[in-house]
Amino acid sequence: MLDAISRGYDAFTSFLFQNGVQPLLYAFGMMEWEEDAFAWMDFFVLGVIQVLVVVAICRPLEAWRPVERWDDRRVVWTDVTYTLLARLGVLPLIAFVLLAGVQAQFDGWLTDMGWVPPTLETLIPGLDTRPLLAFALYILIIDFGEYWRHRLQHTIPWWWALHSIHHAQEKMTFWTDDRNHLIDDMIAALWVGGIALLIGVPPGQFPLIVLIMRVAESLSHANVRLSFGAVGERLLVSPRFHRFHHGILSAGEEGRNFAVLFPVWDMIFRTGDFRRDIFPRTGDPEAPPSLVQGGWWRQQVDGTRRFLSAIRGARAG
Secondary structure, three states: OHHHHHHHHHHHHHHHHHHHHHHHHHHOOOHHHHHHHHHHHHHHHHHHHHHHHHHHHHHHHHHHOOOOOOOOOHHHHHHHHHHHHHHOOOHHHHHHHHHHHHHHHHHHHHHHOOOOOOOHHHHOOOHHHOHHHHHHHHHHHHHHHHHHHHHHHHHOHHHHHHHHHHHOOOOOOHHHHHOOOHHHHHHHHHHHHHHHHHOOOOOOOHHHHHHHHHHHHHHHHOOOOOOOHHHHOOOOOOHHHHHHHOEOOOOHHHOOOOOOOOOHHHHHOOOOOOOOOOOOOEOOOOOOHHHHHOOHHHHHHHHHHHHHHHHHHHHHO
């Protein structure tokens, strides 16, 4: 099934390229960019699919039962800008492709030395004949890595200086998921792409993993009064569970509920808060006004300044 989805996606992308982009390149005498254009179109199509799926799922939920209603939604439109810039570029996929070249050279060197790096399939007998189980394990392992990346974002000063842009939003919606500093996005892309390569995720399956995780993360940020119940919220992160993480009393090192998909990590490492029926106000009381109300460019500039200041402070200490 996974291979069929991958083949269908490749066929759709090829059709659009051959009937849309390629004729334009030919008309403008830019055929030397054909290979690069095809690669970037693949990223673009995946990003469009992500945005459409997320809007189709999350927007009706927010309209159905919102936690908050606002007359002024200008800061929400800033988050829309973040989403379009981030998802139409698909940074994790780019990092996966770039790191794949590095890994190929590294694996070749190791092979010449007489050692073949293990993958998940080679470490677990029989997994290569159970593609759905392997796919589920890929997601589980990547999610474990994301839990620890999220915790480090809250505990390392220079990383929090970047991540605080995400927490400064006082009008959180499903668009807020992509409200991140560019440096933070690049680190995340290398982190996820690196883990995927280390465990041997097939390139054709990685885009689907990204899509599943992005949809789940967007839903968890949605402005909807929704929980999954006492049992469900211990199996999958809900909007209520993650909203508590964004609450005004849960910023910085005091954060709770770090899990991205599976709350089991918060249960194991005792960082979970499962109090029922709590939908707190969101935001960071210590965030400067520019991170709360500023536009995309202003937030990127001020976030960079805070990042550099935190690095200088760490060196001075």
